Amino acid sequence: MPGLSWNEIRQRAIRFAGEWRSATSERSDKQTFWNDFFEVFGLSRRLVATFEQPIRKATGSTGFIDLFWPKTLLVEHKSAGESLDAAESQAFGYIRALLDTGRRDEAPRYVILSDFQRFALYDLEPEDQRVLPLFENIRYDRMEFAISELPQYVHSFAFLPGYKIHRFIEQDPINLDAVNIMARLHDTLKAGGYRGHDLERFLVRILFCLFAEDTSIFARDAFRLYIEERTRADGSDLGRALSELFEVLDTPEDERQQNLDEVLSEFPYVNGELFSERLRFAAFNRDMRDALLSTTRFNWSRISPAIFGALFQSVMEDVDRRQIGGHYTSERDILKVARPLFLDALRAEFEATRTDRSTRRAARLEEFQRKLSELKFLDPACGCGNFLVIAYRELRLLELVP
Numbered sequence: 001m002p003g004l005s006w007n008e009i010r011q012r013a014i015r016f017a018g019e020w021r022s023a024t025s026e027r028s029d030k031q032t033f034w035n036d037f038f039e040v041f042g043l044s045r046r047l048v049a050t051f052e053q054p055i056r057k058a059t060g061s062t063g064f065i066d067l068f069w070p071k072t073l074l075v076e077h078k079s080a081g082e083s084l085d086a087a088e089s090q091a092f093g094y095i096r097a098l099l100d101t102g103r104r105d106e107a108p109r110y111v112i113l114s115d116f117q118r119f120a121l122y123d124l125e126p127e128d129q130r131v132l133p134l135f136e137n138i139r140y141d142r143m144e145f146a147i148s149e150l151p152q153y154v155h156s157f158a159f160l161p162g163y164k165i166h167r168f169i170e171q172d173p174i175n176l177d178a179v180n181i182m183a184r185l186h187d188t189l190k191a192g193g194y195r196g197h198d199l200e201r202f203l204v205r206i207l208f209c210l211f212a213e214d215t216s217i218f219a220r221d222a223f224r225l226y227i228e229e230r231t232r233a234d235g236s237d238l239g240r241a242l243s244e245l246f247e248v249l250d251t252p253e254d255e256r257q258q259n260l261d262e263v264l265s266e267f268p269y270v271n272g273e274l275f276s277e278r279l280r281f282a283a284f285n286r287d288m289r290d291a292l293l294s295t296t297r298f299n300w301s302r303i304s305p306a307i308f309g310a311l312f313q314s315v316m317e318d319v320d321r322r323q324i325g326g327h328y329t330s331e332r333d334i335l336k337v338a339r340p341l342f343l344d345a346l347r348a349e350f351e352a353t354r355t356d357r358s359t360r361r362a363a364r365l366e367e368f369q370r371k372l373s374e375l376k377f378l379d380p381a382c383g384c385g386n387f388l389v390i391a392y393r394e395l396r397l398l399e400l401v402p
Helices: 006-020 026-040 084-100 147-157 176-191 196-214 222-230 238-249 286-295 307-314 318-324 331-354 361-374 386-400
Strands: 050-056 062-069 073-077 110-114 118-123 139-146
Touching (some): 006 147, 026 073, 050 084, 073 084, 084 118, 118 147, 139 147, 176 196, 196 286, 222 238, 222 286, 238 286, 331 361, 331 386
Parallel strands (some): 073 110
Antiparallel strands (some): 050 062
């Protein structure tokens, strides 16, 4: 049985990412890095996997797998900044050697490539298969992310601590397609007679649920699975099911009925008043249900703050959009203004302060941090606050640089 909760694993992943974000040398740090990585999941590396495992190639030469857990995992590691393409070629070359030399039963399901700063994880038994370009009969599913994002991806390594692996739909980084989906959902519901305050409040609740399942407020994919497993494909009962979910989210766990559906009972209580108001339930059809499900396949935890403006705009009444001239300003356009206006100068000042080797360095850094806290910004044409949100984010990034 798994020994650690996902919350504990995530906290360990946060510490691991912080401790290893500056590592660079494969030769000096590789083994400690992977020992620590396994510890994130409560696993002792030496009990399951070995370093520098020899493998006889078809050519007759001998290669050495950086880290090998027979039947489960093969790891290839490079120094910081080196190409993961070379690591990929090497890793799958070793798998080919296992297949060609009678060691098929040792072939791993998973492959991890890393250069300390990035991870690439391959699942060689995916449901939605793609063929690896280098080897026409090796199929795979792949994801890549930075070490700083490891806490968000710990569920992808469920095979390490022994948790049952659920096939989660690959989620794309959020983009404006999500905004368009929300806008279409808004307009379709409105055309069906669901409009006004109820509609706007309903869509804000949907947005909360989408973010909640990707930011660990809900269990992963809980909202999507609830829709898929507890509602009909034609959408006829979706509105009532969502109303029931909203009521559960507004009810503390110790006040819920004992015979509540076990799927609903897993959702946490959400305090505040987001779910307290009783709304008319929305009548869905098959296309509307499909549109809602499509929004759950985005990774909302990676959303840019600037996208909130478009989401805000997409759930406004059409007449309001026209009357107030609601317009989404992209992050790129915001930064075109913010960088020359103040960000470039602040970054240059920070870099000069950070690289100061005098005894004044610590005091100068404190002065710079104090300066950041005292800056004031005005957006005269402020709508939903995109410019101010991005400005705040960029200042915080400066403050958080190690």
